Amino acid sequence: MQNDNSLTGQQTSRTGRRIARRATAAAAVLVLAALGVAPAVAQQPVGAPGARHSDTxxxxxxxxxxxxxxxxxxADVARFLAAGGMDTGTVRHGLRAYRLTYRTVTPQGAPTTATGLLALPKGGPHRLDLVSDTHGTMAHRDYAPSVGEDFGRFAPYLHASAGRAVAAPDYLGLGKGPGRHPYMDTKSSVTATVDMLRAARTAARRLDRPLTGDVYASGFSQGGQVAMALGKALGNGVDRHFTLRALAPVSGPYDIEHAEMPALFDGRxxxxxxxxYISYYLTAQSRLHPLYKDPSEAFxxxxxxxxxxxxxxxxxxxxxxxxxxxxxKELLTDDYYRRLQHPTGGLLDAARAQDGNCAWKPQVPVRLYSSSGDTDVPIANARHCAADLAARGVEAPVVDQGGADHNTTYMKSGPQIVRWFDAVAARR
Structure with a gap:
């Protein structure tokens, strides 16, 4: 199902979630500093230079x-990351983090607002390269990076402590944004992410840590799919202020129709x-596509x-x-159980609206991180993505983390991605 709509996201089994929360509980107190400070409103003129007219x-x-x-x-950052089982060898700086509130649009193009996390290192160069980090599946709005002090902060803190700015959108309807989250709607996740980059550019300048314009894109699970789609948008020149330099998504559901959806039914x-995932996906996508007239048709x-x-x-x-x-089998009606295995109509349209984000030719290095042990987003997604890229002349290695489960795949991949981003930057 796309990013978070199909079946991506943080591992959602009760056992996995509780382990993740226990692991971070001891470190959560470290990120309470500065909570509750009143926002400093910073207005950017509509129609700012460098943005397309339709965007403004x-x-x-x-x-x-x-x-x-x-x-x-x-030391605080190192303890926080270590509590989640992450390698802290790339931690070089402390950091300051901020919730940004900014203007964006709904899936239908109407004006709305969203929030996201901006993390800035204490140290490093004055002008900072930017990491776009897009998170995995979250059902509760307070788990989003700008609000929750849990899994959603690992990637932003990891990259910021290595010396880059990080823009981590909450997506629509999560964090402090209004309304429901349009789960696995890749298009609106990308618009919210691009607009978060723009808001981060303004905020970083006001905080006296201006951005270079170079973007290193990563994301996990639902966010891996979003990262691929964002890379495509940046590569197509969605905003001239930002230049994509490398792309390293982790465990994204890049192929809902041919990889993720079949895996729901064959035990993978x-x-x-x-x-x-399917409950979240169907309820969210039914507001965007004609999946059913009444929930009793599906559930x-x-x-x-x-x-x-x-x-x-x-x-x-x-x-x-x-x-x-x-x-x-217990969740779905017999008819819908069969239809999901052979989707047509609105079900097929919803899946294909999220697929195809690997069918382009990046002009930057790409690595796809996954694991053969992932039973949330099977590695077939990454292999299909790599094949799509290869068909267009782009070699994108699939880095297999072996028997790691879904969340552990990110914990192992994150520090490797930091080091790879360092190597790519050093060659420039």
């Missing part, structure tokens, strides 16, 4: 507020994650009456998963 019609990327959310020294995706009783409300961005995974059945 609603003031897209206009920075509305900067709220400090964390102030950590180098574990049952708990399959039920969680069995009693789940048809509750599933949409479970994904209102106010419920946690720990609340959602026990309320759902153990298998897709």
């Amino acid at each position: 019609a609603h003031g897209r990327g206009t920075l509305l507020g900067i709220t400090p959310v964390a102030d950590l020294d180098r 995706v574990n049952d708990t994650s399959a039920v969680f 069995s009783k009693p789940y048809a009456a509750i599933v949409d409300d479970l994904f209102d961005t106010g419920h946690t995974e720990e609340e959602i998963i026990p309320a759902l059945p153990a298998t897709l």
Whole structure:
């Protein structure tokens, strides 16, 4: 299903989530500094130089507020990352982090606002290269990077402590943004990400850490798919202020139709994650595509009456998963169970709207990180992506982290990506 819509995201099994939270609990206190500081509103004129006219019609990327959310020294960052089991060898600096509020658009193109995390290193060069980091599946809005002090902060803190600025969008409907999250809608995730880059450019300048314009794109799970689509947008010149330099997504659902969706039914995706992801995906995509007229067409009783409300961005995974059945057979009607295995109409349109983001020719180095042990987003997604790129003359190695599960795949890949970004930057 696309980024987070299909079946990506952080590992959502109860056991995996609880382990991740216990691992970070001891370090969470480290990121409480500066919470609650009133935002300093910074307005950027609509129609700012360098943006396309169509992008600025609603003031897209206009920075509305900067709220400090964390102030950590180098040792604090190292302890936070180590608590999650991450290699801390690339930690060189402390960091300051801020919640940005900015203007963007809905999937239908109407004006709205969104939030995201900007992390800046304490040290390094005055002008900073920028990492775009896009996160995995999150059901509760407070798990988003600019609000939650958990998994969503690992990647931003990792890259910022290595000496780069990091722009990590919350996406629409998560963090402090209004409305519901259009899960796995790649197009709106990309517009929110591009507009976060624009807001970050303004904020970094106001914080006296201006950006160079060079962008290194990464993302995990749903965010791996978003990172590929963002790379394509940047490569096509979506904003002349930003130049893509390298692309390193992790465990993205790049091929919902031919890799991720089939894996839901053949055992490659574990049952708990399959039920969680497809419930999230169908309820979100039904607001964008004609998937069903009533939830009872897709979901069995009693789940048809509750599933949409479970994904209102106010419920946690720990609340959602026990309320759902153990298998897709129990979750779905017999008809919809068969239809998902051979999608047509709106189901096929929804999947294909998210697919195809590897079908382009990047002019920058690309690495795809995954693991053969991932039972949330099987490695077939990365291999299909690599094949699409190879068909266009681009060699994109698939870095297989072996038997690692979904979250551990990122924990192993993140420091490797930092070092690879360092090597790419050094060759420039």
